Amino acid sequence: MAERYTSFEPGGRRWLWQRLTAAFLVVVLAFHFFLLHFVNHADEVTFALSQARMEQLTYFSLMILFLVTATFHGVNGVYNALVNQGLTGTRKTAVKAILGLASVLLIVQGVRTALEWAGGVPI
Amino acid sequence: MSQSYNRGLIEDFSRWREFSAGMWAWIFHKFTGWVLVGYLFTHIAVLSTALSGAAAYTNTIQALESLLVVRILEVGLLAVAVFHILNGLRLLFVDLGVGLEAQDKSFYASLILTGVIVVASVPTFLSGVSI
Numbered sequence: 462m463a464e465r466y467t468s469f470e471p472g473g474r475r476w477l478w479q480r481l482t483a484a485f486l487v488v489v490l491a492f493h494f495f496l497l498h499f500v501n502h503a504d505e506v507t508f509a510l511s512q513a514r515m516e517q518l519t520y521f522s523l524m525i526l527f528l529v530t531a532t533f534h535g536v537n538g539v540y541n542a543l544v545n546q547g548l549t550g551t552r553k554t555a556v557k558a559i560l561g562l563a564s565v566l567l568i569v570q571g572v573r574t575a576l577e578w579a580g581g582v583p584i
Numbered sequence: 585m586s587q588s589y590n591r592g593l594i595e596d597f598s599r600w601r602e603f604s605a606g607m608w609a610w611i612f613h614k615f616t617g618w619v620l621v622g623y624l625f626t627h628i629a630v631l632s633t634a635l636s637g638a639a640a641y642t643n644t645i646q647a648l649e650s651l652l653v654v655r656i657l658e659v660g661l662l663a664v665a666v667f668h669i670l671n672g673l674r675l676l677f678v679d680l681g682v683g684l685e686a687q688d689k690s691f692y693a694s695l696i697l698t699g700v701i702v703v704a705s706v707p708t709f710l711s712g713v714s715i
């Protein structure tokens with residue numbers, strides 16, 4: 462009988478979301494790097510240029526989705542790495558709560574910044 | 585009955601001399617993952633200077649980008665991101681049942697391709713910075 466090496470819970474769906482977000486992030490992270498380092502150069506960044514991109518609904522919504530999926534994938538990855546190292550019981554619950562709170566704060570701060578550039582939701 | 589792959593106790597890093605390609609891939613993926621999630625929080629913190637006004641944001645980004653050490657760290661970030669993407673694709677394919685027999689070769693290919701992309705990107709990442 463095969464041993465279970467995974468840190469994901471049996472019957473859970475977090476492993477599936479980790480892979481679905483991975484497939485999305487592979488494309489969007491490569492696009493993000495290419496656009497902001499090769500098409501536009503990082504030393505030419507200004508508020509006005511960031512604003513011009515964020516005022517387009519397609520770009521704005523892609524970046525919000527990028528933020529949410531990257532946060533989930535990263536934080537879920539950290540949680541799994543810690544569980545894999547033997548995190549259990551109360552400490553596991555506490556780490557889960559702290560990582561959940563950190564994720565919410567990161568997404569809220571990211572969305573606030575995007576809205577600042579776009580001057581509200583660009584509909 | 586399903587087959588298992590006995591990786592041993594990989595968390596015991598003192599065994600690193602015995603590690604095979606798959607174990608190194610696991611360690612590198614985990615290391616690059618920690619770096620990327622750390623950078624994500626730092627990145628949003630820096631971008632948040634936009635909340636203090638247009639000038640604060642533009643000045644912060646341009647001051648950071650004028651530093652050689654920041655450009656070198658960006659090349660490091662590119663290396664970490666490219667490896668994580670390529671090895672992540674390798675993992676997705678293995679999850680789908682494709683390429684498990686060649687998982688060591690695809691790990692080496694990920695490393696080589698990461699090296700090539702990073703070296704080719706160095707001139708772009710260092711352009712316009714004064715030493």
